[in-house]
Amino acid sequence: MEYKFWDIEPKWQAHWEENKTFKTENDFSKPKYYILDMFPYPSGSGLHVGHPEGYTATDIISRYKRMNGFNVLHPMGWDAFGLPAEQYAIQTGTHPAVTTNKNCDNFRRQIKTLGLSYDWDREINTTDPKYFKWTQWIFTKLYNTWFDYEQGKGRPISELPIPDEIQAEGDSAINEYISKKRLAYYDNAQVWWCENCKTVCANEEVLSDGAHEKCGHQVIRKNLKQWLLRIPHYAQRLLEGLDELDWPEGVKDMQKNWIGKSTGAEVDFEVEGVSQKLRVYTTRPDTLFGATYMVVSPEHPMLDALVADEKKEEVKKYTQAASLKSDLDRTELAKDKTGVFTGRYAINPVNGNKIQIWVADYVLMGYGTGAIMAVPAHDTRDFEFAEKFQIPIVCILDPKNADEETREKVLAGQACWTEDGAYINSASDQTGIDLNGLNKKQGIAKITAWLEEKGIGKATTNFKLRDWLFSRQRYWGEPFPVIHWEDGEVTLDDNLPVTLPDLEKFEPGEGGESPLGNATDWLTVVDENGRKGRRETNTMPQWAGSCWYFLRYIDPKNDEQIFDPKLENYWMPVDLYIGGAEHAVLHLLYSRFWHKVLFDLGVVSTDEPFKKLFNQGMILAFAYETQTGAKVASDLVEEKDGKYFHTQTGEELRQIVAKMSKSLKNVINPDDVVEKYGADALRLYEMFMGPLDDTKPWAENGVKGVFGFLSRAHRFFANPENIVESEEDSEVLKLLQQTILKVGDDIENLKFNTGISALMVFNNLCIKKGKVTKSTAETFAKILSPYAPHLAEELWNQYGNPKSLAYEPWPVADKSLLVEDTHEYPVSFNGKMRFKLELPLDLPKDEVEKAVLTNELAQKWLDGKTPKKVIYVPKKIINVVL
Numbered sequence: 001m002e003y004k005f006w007d008i009e010p011k012w013q014a015h016w017e018e019n020k021t022f023k024t025e026n027d028f029s030k031p032k033y034y035i036l037d038m039f040p041y042p043s044g045s046g047l048h049v050g051h052p053e054g055y056t057a058t059d060i061i062s063r064y065k066r067m068n069g070f071n072v073l074h075p076m077g078w079d080a081f082g083l084p085a086e087q088y089a090i091q092t093g094t095h096p097a098v099t100t101n102k103n104c105d106n107f108r109r110q111i112k113t114l115g116l117s118y119d120w121d122r123e124i125n126t127t128d129p130k131y132f133k134w135t136q137w138i139f140t141k142l143y144n145t146w147f148d149y150e151q152g153k154g155r156p157i158s159e160l161p162i163p164d165e166i167q168a169e170g171d172s173a174i175n176e177y178i179s180k181k182r183l184a185y186y187d188n189a190q191v192w193w194c195e196n197c198k199t200v201c202a203n204e205e206v207l208s209d210g211a212h213e214k215c216g217h218q219v220i221r222k223n224l225k226q227w228l229l230r231i232p233h234y235a236q237r238l239l240e241g242l243d244e245l246d247w248p249e250g251v252k253d254m255q256k257n258w259i260g261k262s263t264g265a266e267v268d269f270e271v272e273g274v275s276q277k278l279r280v281y282t283t284r285p286d287t288l289f290g291a292t293y294m295v296v297s298p299e300h301p302m303l304d305a306l307v308a309d310e311k312k313e314e315v316k317k318y319t320q321a322a323s324l325k326s327d328l329d330r331t332e333l334a335k336d337k338t339g340v341f342t343g344r345y346a347i348n349p350v351n352g353n354k355i356q357i358w359v360a361d362y363v364l365m366g367y368g369t370g371a372i373m374a375v376p377a378h379d380t381r382d383f384e385f386a387e388k389f390q391i392p393i394v395c396i397l398d399p400k401n402a403d404e405e406t407r408e409k410v411l412a413g414q415a416c417w418t419e420d421g422a423y424i425n426s427a428s429d430q431t432g433i434d435l436n437g438l439n440k441k442q443g444i445a446k447i448t449a450w451l452e453e454k455g456i457g458k459a460t461t462n463f464k465l466r467d468w469l470f471s472r473q474r475y476w477g478e479p480f481p482v483i484h485w486e487d488g489e490v491t492l493d494d495n496l497p498v499t500l501p502d503l504e505k506f507e508p509g510e511g512g513e514s515p516l517g518n519a520t521d522w523l524t525v526v527d528e529n530g531r532k533g534r535r536e537t538n539t540m541p542q543w544a545g546s547c548w549y550f551l552r553y554i555d556p557k558n559d560e561q562i563f564d565p566k567l568e569n570y571w572m573p574v575d576l577y578i579g580g581a582e583h584a585v586l587h588l589l590y591s592r593f594w595h596k597v598l599f600d601l602g603v604v605s606t607d608e609p610f611k612k613l614f615n616q617g618m619i620l621a622f623a624y625e626t627q628t629g630a631k632v633a634s635d636l637v638e639e640k641d642g643k644y645f646h647t648q649t650g651e652e653l654r655q656i657v658a659k660m661s662k663s664l665k666n667v668i669n670p671d672d673v674v675e676k677y678g679a680d681a682l683r684l685y686e687m688f689m690g691p692l693d694d695t696k697p698w699a700e701n702g703v704k705g706v707f708g709f710l711s712r713a714h715r716f717f718a719n720p721e722n723i724v725e726s727e728e729d730s731e732v733l734k735l736l737q738q739t740i741l742k743v744g745d746d747i748e749n750l751k752f753n754t755g756i757s758a759l760m761v762f763n764n765l766c767i768k769k770g771k772v773t774k775s776t777a778e779t780f781a782k783i784l785s786p787y788a789p790h791l792a793e794e795l796w797n798q799y800g801n802p803k804s805l806a807y808e809p810w811p812v813a814d815k816s817l818l819v820e821d822t823h824e825y826p827v828s829f830n831g832k833m834r835f836k837l838e839l840p841l842d843l844p845k846d847e848v849e850k851a852v853l854t855n856e857l858a859q860k861w862l863d864g865k866t867p868k869k870v871i872y873v874p875k876k877i878i879n880v881v882l
Contacts, residue, residue: 003714005678009790013115021804022074022117026567030071034571035062036550036610038579038587039077039124041542042103043084047110048660049668049686049698054578054616056683057692057752059116061576063786064747066117067810073571074117075553077124078104082542086476089506096476096506100127110670114679115789117806122556126478126545131552133497134562135544136481138594139184140492141601146181147233154233154600157182183230183597186482186490189469190299193222200224200473210324221323227471227480227538231593235259235463238592246612248693251584258585260464265448266369267457269294269346271357274305278346278357281368281462284375285451286435286443288350289426290396291373292386294357295339298322299365306357308343315340315359322361330361337362337385348373349456350447351428356391366466376416383416397421468590470541475506475515477539483525485533498535513537546587547594550574550609562603573606581615588613614750617694619686621666623658626651631658633665642863657697668698680788681707687752687787688857690835701863705856706756710791713763713784717777717795722766728773733817735762735840736776740813742838743783752787754824757837759784760856774799779811827852828879829861841875848872852880 016022035058040051062074080103085096104125111118124131145154157178166177179185192201196217206212212219231238239259242252264283271278278294296303298319307315318340322330339360346357362381363372376386377395386393393413399406399421409415420440427434433450435443451457471480479500481493501522509517516523516537525533554571555563588610595609624632624644636647644653660667673682684706689696716722728736739762746755762780766772772780778799785792785805796805824838835857839848849870852858861880871879 001715001719003711003791005680005710005790008794009113009115009674009679012790012793013112015793015804016115016117016806017112017120019804020121021806022119023121024071024073024075024119026570027071028570030069032073032571032575033062033065033070034073034574035065035576036553036574036578037076038577038583039079039546039549040107041079041082041084042100042107044088044099044103045662045667046103046106047670049670049673049682050619050660052114052116052670052682053619053686053692054580055111055114055116056686057614057616057750058576058578059114059683059789060687060747060752060786061750062117063789063806064744064810066807067782067785067805069809073122073553074119075122075124075556076111076116076118076120077122077549077553078107078126079542079546079549080104080125080127081477081545083474083476086474086506089476093504095502097127100476113674114670114683117789122553124549124552124556126549127476129497129499130559131556132478132545134552135478135540135548136496136498137562138548138598139540139544140481140494141603142184142229142594142597143182143492145183145597145601146178147183147230149233152237154183154597156601183233184227184470185230186225186227188223189226189228190221191224191226191469192219193224194219218324224473226469227536229468229470229593231468231590232463232465234593234596235261235465236461237596238465238589241592241596241608245608245610247610248581248613248615251581251588251613251615254584255589258465258589260367260462262462262464264460264462265451265457266460267349267373267451269349269373271306272345272347272354273308274302274344276302276305278302278306278371279369280371280373281460282373284378284444285447285457286423286426286440287375287378287396288348288373288447289428289435290375290377290394291348291355292353292376292392292394293355293374294346295360295363295372295374295385296342296357297363297365297370298359298361300359300370302371303342303359306342306344307359311340311343315342318359318361325361330364337381337388339385339389341389349451349454350431350433352430358385358389360385367464368462377410377413378417380416380418394425396423396425398424468593470544471538472541473508473514473537474539475500475503477541478544479516479539480536482536483533484536485527485531487531491533493535509537514539543587543590547591548598550577550591551604565605569605572604573609573611576612576614577610578614578616580618584615614693616692617690617696618659619689619696619698620657621660621664621668621698623656623664623666624653625656626653631664633663635665660698673703677703677707678710678790680710680790684710684756684787688756690753692750692752699860701860702857705859708859709760709763709856710788712767713780714791714795716763716767717772717780718798722771723774723777723799724771726771726773728776729769729771732765732769732772732776734821735765736779737813737815737817738822740779740783740811741818744810744813747786754836754838756787757835757857759787761838761851764851764854781805782808782811823875825876825878827855827858828877830882831879834858834861837878845872848878852878 037055037058062072065072080100085099088099089096144157146157146160148155160181162174166173192206194201194212194217201212201219206219210218239261242255262283264281265285266279266281268277268279339358342357342359344357345354348355374382376382376393378397395411395413397417399410399417410417423435423438423443427436435446448459479498481496481498483491483493501519503515503519506515508515514537523535551563554567591609596607598604599607624637632646632653637644637653638647644655646653670682681703685703688706739758742758743755781792781795782805793805821841822838823841824836826833827835827837837855839851865882868881
């Protein structure tokens with residue numbers, strides 16, 4: 001009986017669509033389960049086989065949860081604004097909306113062919129004005145919110161207390177005060193600017209030599225008026241919230257590092273010849289006695305005042321050169337320390353010593369105060385700098401635990417010691433402070449108290465997190481609902497959505513203005529009093545639409561509200577969020593920030609949006625390289641006797657695993673796989689390759705293997721002669737209960753590959769027995785359905801069930817039949833573990849060998865070869881020797 005997937009799969013996809021099988025009702029009587037995919041950017045190249053991995057995982061869980069009585073919300077949409085469509089528009093003149101819609105149509109078509117159980121009535125698109133109306137609405141909320149540090153939350157700007165002295169200065173001072181408190185504000189910001197592309201570049205787009213990766217031209221630092229968001233106000237909340245989340249520890253650590261909390265002290269240094277004090281932030285105020293020089297960032301606002309006249313030209317040249325370097329080049333990648341002495345001295349407050357003030361690019365303005373006290377004896381960067389410029393190095397931590405030679409060098413200022421030690425050289429009769437003999441904790445506490453008592457410093461908590469640069473000089477993004485009036489006032493446009501004007505040209509304007517600067521009719525507005533205004537020409541970054549899309553899925557057709565609060569209260573938070581680890585920091589951090597603001601304002605009912613997060617691994621593909629490491633496109637490779645050769649040169653090549661890329665021609669299109677093997681085979685293989693969070697190479701032999709399983713399952717279970725009305729065989733009945741339990745538990749724990757193995761083992765037993773009851777066949781269809789829904793529906797329908805099995809109850813295992821009589825064996829080939837297989841403990845050795853060698857996954861490693869022997873140790877291992 002031929003497995004005609006090409007008939008079966010379109011048939012059931014049409015059935016699901018016509019009957020809206022997966023339409024989610026807002027049934028408050030049921031327990032809810034909200035499962036979310038990171039929605040894709042619909043590129044012109046369409047899906048590759050990496051995309052369906054996460055989508056299939058969420059689909060399996062969704063189907064399983066429906067069968068367990070949950071009301072499942074499983075939506076899909078498009079993160080469709082962004083630069084690629086705009087660049088294509090510049091090259092071809094095609095409007096980005098045309099390109100985007102075409103790409104969305106293709107993605108939707110591809111996704112539907114995979115049989116994914118999305119509720120397409122809830123589809124969203126970030127470029128839809130009905131959607132970005134609410135993105136703009138959220139921006140207005142951010143604009144009209146301030147952060148109350150006493151209450152630790154955001155509050156409406158209408159509730160901001162204005163100090164009496166500010167009120168006394170009049171409206172201008174009040175407006176300026178309010179502006180400095182808003183979470184969204186408009187100000188000058190330093191950005192990377194590519195003159196050739198006339199666009200701002202992200203740090204990641206600037207190469208180490210200062211060139212723009214897109215065009216190769218040098219970028220420059222430029223001040224542009226930008227919209228920024230004060231995300232650091234929420235730094236502590238964002239940090240604390242991680243403790244309650246069921247997220248991978250690696251993702252939590254990345255967010256913690258990005259937020260970068262540190263505790264220390266701010267210290268004020270007097271500067272000779274300058275009335276203003278120079279403030280530094282340090283995590284180690286206890287090392288003040290070792291501070292022998294100071295460094296300020298090239299961007300420090302006090303720099304002009306700090307530079308002596310005879311040094312001004314030299315410092316000017318240095319700061320201009322520093323402006324061409326990326327932050328990464330200035331800090332982590334910098335091999336050689338550079339700097340210029342300003343010609344001025346500061347006074348070390350603990351001992352009265354004069355210390356040089358330098359300007360150096362290894363200090364960044366974005367962290368702390370943009371100025372540091374340098375302790376070269378105990379900081380590697382400071383030590384390298386001090387050695388190069390012959391600045392004194394004073395040891396204040398005796399490295400008693402070091403070997404004698406190292407200790408002597410450190411004490412002599414000839415080596416750097418970054419570990420702890422006993423304080424020495426840390427007392428002054430002049431200032432009355434003495435740290436000698438104390439430990440680190442005591443030293444920090446004592447010096448901080450002394451600084452606060454003297455009024456020259458205070459304990460401080462600092463964060464690396466910087467204000468979020470929230471505007472782009474682009475056309476294809478959400479317009480800001482902002483008007484700049486000729487008298488200097490800035491107001492919000494309440495008539496939302498503010499839509500994009502139609503343009504014929506999409507090139508950015510001169511001087512850093514977005515293409516919207518060319519939209520003359522759209523650009524200019526006049527109020528009822530004749531006052532002229534100009535719309536904001538920057539657009540929001542692509543992050544904007546993805547910061548809150550999960551909320552719109554809850555009520556996507558609502559034109560009156562962002563969503564119905566009752567629905568939000570029912571569905572939120574997201575129970576499981578699956579996506580790539582590349583979004584571990586920015587998207588997830590930005591989403592959490594927006595969500596917390598909306599929570600503070602009473603718009604949402606939860607403080608955190610995503611309860612559980614899981615990162616699927618990357619699917620790679622085989623590629624080929626020469627002996628010198630040059631990569632060779634896959635269509636120039638031929639295989640002979642298990643070896644690979646260049647078709648043009650005949651050179652033998654190495655097979656390697658690499659990321660899919662067009663240049664290597666190793667990108668796998670799911671359309672091709674579905675056409676050849678069917679969607680169920682693609683789904684099954686992607687889950688069978690290994691643990692969901694592993695990085696795995698794509699191999700067509702593996703698809704053939706699971707296709708073979710599906711073909712055998714169809715041939716047996718679709719044959720009426722194999723379905724009998726009698727009492728079930730005891731062995732089949734027992735394994736069925738184990739399989740029900742195994743498959744269900746593995747879905748719950750996202751261990752899909754082992755669940756599939758259990759289905760294969762059960763299928764093999766049924767084929768061996770030759771007959772099963774209708775009850776067993778129906779149960780098999782049910783537990784197969786999350787993985788291979790098309791085949792499962794076909795079998796279920798063939799057994800005389802007219803309705804879809806999508807909402808049939810998940811089978812309950814008869815635990816009285818569950819006796820521990822199986823073992824999960826690690827199966828190795830030539831000593832390397834390749835997969836696991838669960839087998840009955842009483843299975844004879846020859847049956848064990850047969851089960852292993854006929855298993856679908858084994859075919860990849862056998863590769864047509866006959867094994868020399870199979871080593872079988874009961875309850876331990878199985879090793880195939882080739």
